[in-house]
Amino acid sequence: MNSAAGWTSGQPKMRILYEDNHLLGIEKPVNIPTQEDASGDADLLNLLKEDIKERYQKPGNVYLGLVHRLDRPVGGAMIFAKTSKAASRLSDAVRTRKFAKSYLAVVHGQPQESRGRLIDTLLKDERTNTVSVVAAGTPGGKEAMLDYTVLGTSGKHGLSLVQIELHTGRSHQIRVQMNQLGCPLYGDQKYGARVNKPGQQIALWSLYVGFPHPVSKEPVDLVSYPPAQFPWDQWETRIYAQVAENLVSSGHI
Template structure:
């Protein structure tokens, strides 16, 4: 298996985390949309279809199912389905919460507790592509639930490293809920513009994705560590590998 997908469109090579006849797991680069959007920029889904077609010399259209999404500025572990059957079964895993997603984020300030659960009601404005916290029962709103765990604090920079487990998959969920908590994500221009500087890269990374294989039922674990640059490098790289090891270990129990 090739360790990376090399684009012919000028994008950097992309690391392949897992691949077989049913699945393709990759490390999403930052600032590429997951699927086609209003910007018209090349998107991950279509770039991967082109790559599969070229690597395997496939005739006609290539099927690739989108199972979950990452916001455009967010990078890290992501899984795609190479067959409609795999896509359907992974969608079932998402619905029945057998599909685990764990993120790391660097946030401003320090959450009030070392560990906590956030439950909010979110409403998306499709016109502005923004999400807000609203009163429960607001038409069109959906409940959002996440757990967070503070892993470290950099008092010098006023930043905290947080691990986040999603129990629902709402648009911009982590960004909105952490901002509502009073701890906006470092670099988030949409929900932390009052404290972040233009040009800063959002510090949110998909560290781990785990689920039962749609055919073999064996556990599949995708792990991706954030880049060794500020603010991620305020903490030792072993911090991220240790979190991932714990997640993989717990998934096999």
């Protein structure tokens, strides 16, 4: 099966972006953990295993490999491996940077430069599950790098729409690095509490995931647009569509 549409069978229903015998690409709903965590809440990995088991009447345990992660409050395009071979090859693609990820974010304020590259050293505190920017060479610190492009501004609300491409996959990377730049993400209670209100949904979305298929080597492109609600609705959908089209057509990987 090779599907670019459809929905999973369980609750919550999730849009299927791509599926064949090797891969499952879905649109992750917000506020669901990618994998089991201390909250004990239903997690995406196990929900999808149950879905595959139900849709295909599979007996016993279902294999599903986690290739990359999205923070709990983040939604959008995400790929899983349905075989161990696919998981291994996709992990190689991530390691050799043949696995492209592009995000959309709404941030407070406007970066001084319309585009740029951010390179920081990040250190995670496992006890508090928070990440901070530290001096290069700090024990345990890891280099984090991303590119950003400002796509538009909303003067009425003092917000900017930014496209972000990750070159490393550090925990909370986009949230921490954009906050360090002076432009915390809209709705981010952890790193932007000074400008956000409790209850606001973080405005970070996985727009695009692209990689060579682990078996056929043909390009696979997953695209997911953010919801038509504030603050995303401050910009026309055509802007999101144009960015996605450019990523797909440019041979992004």
